[in-house]
Amino acid sequence: METISTPLLSLPHHLTPQTVNSNHDQPVLSFIDRCTNSNQLKQIHALMIRTGLFFDPYSSSKLFAASALLPFSSLDYARKVFDQIPKPNLYTWNTLIRVYASSREPIQGLLIFLRMCNESPYYPNKFTFPFVIKAAAEIFSLSVGQALHGMVIKASLGADVFISNSLIHLYFSCGYLDSAYGVFMMIGEKDVVSWNSMITGLAQMGRAEKALELFRIMEAESVKPNDVTMVGVLSACTKKLDLKFGRWVCSYIERNGIHVNLTLSNAILYMYMKCGSLEDAKRLFDKMEEKDIVTWTTMLDGYAKLGEYEAARRVLDTMPRQDIAAWNALISGYEQNWKPKEALSIYHELQQSKIAKPDEITLVSTLSACAQLGAMEIGECIHAYIKEQEIKLNCHLTTSLIDMYSKCGDIKKALEVFYSAERRDVFVWSAMIAGLAMHGQGRAAIDLFSSMQETTIKPNSVTFTNVLCACSHAGLVKEAKTFFNQMEPVYGIPPEIQHYSCMVDILGRAGLLEEAVEFIEKMPIVPSDSVWGALLGACQIHGNVELAELACGHLLELDPGNHGAYVLLSNIYAKTGKWDSVSRLRKHMRVTGLKKEQGCSTIEVNGVIHEFLAGDNCHPLSGEIYSKLDEIVMKLKSVGYVPNKSHLLQLIEEDDMQERALNLHSEKLAIAFGLLYGKASQPIRIIKNLRVCGDCHSVAKRVSRLYNREIILRDRYRFHHFSGGQCSCKDYW
Template sequence: MKKPLLLRVAVYSPYHLQHHKSLYSASLSPHQTKWNSKTNVIITHPTLAVMESCSSMNQLRQIQARMTLTGLITHTFPLSRLLAFCALSEAGDLRYARRLFSRIPQPNTFMWNTIIRGYNKGRNPATAFSFFILMLRHRVPFDPRTFVFALKACENFSTAPQGESVHSLARKTGFDSELLVRNGLVHFYAARGWLNHARGVFDEMSVKDVVTWTTMIDGYAACNCSDVAMELFGLMLEGDVEPNEVTLIAVLSACSQKGDLGMGKMIHEIMEKNNARWGLSLHNALLDMYVKCGSLVAAREVFDGMESRDVFSWTSMVNGYAKCGDLESARKFFEQTPQKNVVCWSAMIAGYSQNDKPEDSLKLFHEMLGQGFVPVEHTLVSVLSASGQLSCLSAGHWIHHYFVDGIRIPLTVTLANAIIDMYAKCGSIDAAAEVFSAMSERNLVSWNSMIAGYASNGRAKQAVEVFDQMKCLGFKPDDITFVSLLTACSHGGLVSQGQEYFDSMERNYEIKPKKEHYACVVDLLGRNGLVEEAYKLITNMPIQPCEAAWGALLSACRKYGNVELANLSASNLLSSDPEDSGVYVLLANICAKERKWGDVRRVRSLMRDKGVKKIPGRSLVEIDGEFKEFLVADESHPQSEEIYRVLDEIFMLSKLED
């Protein structure tokens, strides 16, 4: 009978230990990381001890040669360690592992598990699963880890039959009673988004550990079921199961989705009470939660207290300050980020775009390209939005054709929607329609963008046609759809049709009209001379009229010379913003048009008394990629005389067209 390997290898002379130490140190550079393999066996043999610190295939081959010379390779355990290094180490070689495995006369369960695990790690699930099938055919005994590794391979298949067959086999062989296998099943179903199946396995388990609870909570959080995730976390705590770091990260993710600052603070308290050295990932999750819940003061405290930070930590702060409109602080954090990545650049670009700073957004985008960063989808969506805000067709057109048509970035539904919106805002509605028509997949945002594009470009008929197509294809309109549709009717003079759409919102679609919808109908009536009806609608609204409604009525009063309602509209607008110079100017112009000179003097006197100054009108024009700004009566440009002469000629030509 052979002695156990552990006893046999302990009798080797000190020479062997010294020999293998020099072999190891000769080939290991000070910058290489040792292989931190996991085994519960106490290793005393010098060759095996050196192999546990192996860091390259070159070293492994030398060790394997030594094992062959000494006969150590004929023993199961040393051979399994060779295989494990080749299959699982970062410095390993999976093809070498397969050749080694194929030469083993009777590989045991651990070796089969190792090769399956290796192919999973190498992102080759089909081969990993094929080895599981071979185990079954060769009647190799399974253990719980076999099923876990097989299920891990099944997570990456496009269909689910393989995973369900593994579940069925585990049930037939009795392994489904093992906690490890049940945890693997919960993870498999949760990873595929099959939460009902995962919960079914979870609820059947009489014994659950922290991995079980965490897997189920993380599954719900990943599928945006934050309420259920947090409810499950509460049950976990009631069951006296101590959460680990992964649990807390999953719950913080759910808090971020729901905006539940209270639960997020509770997690923070748990972290502080445990007084453990929590990892960077958990601190980043906590930071992200505070940012997404709008608690920037708490986020800054967490950030300042972090022992280490990565680009995610800095980007979270950039995002937080940008979203609350504090672009100066956002830019400060952006500039201080030690190693920026494309996500960090995109966060700052989006911050400018979303806070009405499109010029800065485009400028930073060009800086990013100049530093060699390749934009991602989120970057382009923000820059396309900035191009639309500026009506900068050349920039938007270049982004579309260079990055999307050039197949540098895949055209997703989100990106296509952004392109449609950009073209529509730049007045190139036919280009927007072309992109829309070519889309193989559309969502509600796609339809809304196209309806809004036609509405803003004065094509009411086409907007209505798109709306009808949308309904025929089974898309249900939302409140944004009706804002665009009512705007189209307003611009197209479709009064009765617009009123019918407004009336159908609640009746047919269960959408309660908001302030924006009432403002659209006020504009619809006012533009078409029904000023009194527009005012009547405002006074009978079940909600407080917004500034847009009063503004629409004031514009209608200007067009149709209703001074009385103009004064009333202006009064309501100025009560919310007494320093809006545009309201004073518009009211004065209405009074002047109707020759109410006393009212004109009264409005101008009121402006002087309140210290309100008229903001001069300005225009932007793009020339060779640069934006030139012009104010009313601006003569600062060296060619201003020539510019005004051309403008006069254009004005005269427009009069002739009328």
């Protein structure tokens, strides 16, 4: 059988550059296309240099193209071949730009292009521009793209459909929809790629309706869509969550005989899942003959997002290859559906199995779960893992770490992460401002906002929400009014409903209830349930029954099933001794099936999360916990503590039962557990799902002094740092 080495050895050795340059039909060149590995190509390369054939521009370009484009090609080797060519022809320059544009170093394609323009006698042609424009798109460089667009026009190549399609892709990559559309409209004879680029780009930029409109125009102009078109159209359907139209698209594909490849099947599957049609997705998944990691992950992610966790787990266990994207889908599904314990359990399983290595998405989701639970020990382990693995802290991870430390009660560590960050975007700044706000450090949050203004980073809507929250928790009414009034005229950010809610909360907490009502009446947008909820919460703080009834009425008009509104009003009635009104409201809640959210507190000890409900006796150590609680109460009474029975929210006539009911609050059980089993050198960190009551707040202050322990308690609204008998909130919460 003939081998590639035999003819190489039998080639005439008397070939000279002169004879080679006049003949492109050299036998050696015919073997280049028959190479099956890099060693064979290198043999030909060596022979071409020895015989002088390499110095013929045509021959060297053929060798270079093979070294760059064949399946076994190596970019490093191809670059070395290129650098040996004395005078590369235009085809060779174009090929190198093309290879770099599709590589991990697209910027090298731009640098080669500049070298070509400066060092070679060639001007870029219609084959050069699509490759170099792609390289600019890969690095999202609008300025370079616009410069290339200018060169295209100067070279009278603006009508070339391939170049125009590349420019459309570039402008969409850089987020410039109008520029992309302008190029599209200038194309005389649009091909299917032109339409596909526009439809896909519009869908990806959230202009789903426009994408579907363009698809209808494409049909009207008798341009036959292909599988890529339908992927773009399905993406638009998915963005709109339009299942009905998505099903029509599927029937259209079938009617028009469009080839359904794996990519298109995955797009259909994703559309069904995102639009909530689990049955359609299952049916398609079961009949798909070919499946890849995207297929499996789409199913898993869909089940997880819809709360079908057992089904999601079955998919993970059945997958032929469990890559990190699949694990991320399950962790993220739990975390986004407020199941942080389950998310952390999957993360621990992933680490122990070592099937896949956690990536940035894994860590962001897991840190978010830690933040929800207040699981700082686990969060610290993740931070240590990031350092150990030398994972570079991008803005996503930095934001997640700041959020985790802030919500777990360690604002100092959150600040350490913030100040050590190499790069800070608006989300990093906003997260740190939010952290300071929830810890009651309003002045520090405002100072940080001032520092942000000295940088090039512009605040966004979220930043202002966090700044206003900082003002609310610190009682900074004057400052809040200034920031609110500056939002649109100074920063160009129109106040949204959350900003109005913050202002009502600020005024209400400060006792300016009438001003809060006047503010609501003058709002240019319709007050939402959050606005009336803020007013109702302020009424609870200040015991204003009449205004509470007004706020509750408006709130229930907007959200009749809001059990929190009934509970707040009931609590206000209870605090003011209106027990008949309490009974009436609670009877209504029983009849309508509305249930009060039960008080729940969690505490992390040695990396384990312990959960306590009000009056809980389910914990295996309940006996010891209640004995410790009795000891705490006795010690507190010995130094003058008197239970504040005005915080009882149910009518109990016997004094001893009243006191017992107060002692059953979940945060008191968590404090007792922390004193028993937490390390004396570490703060007792507690997370509560509801607002801490005044009696528990008083007990925590006294315990911090009596037992010389720092207690950090996060309730629904903010953090309380108890130390030496004082609280960081200064009793303003």
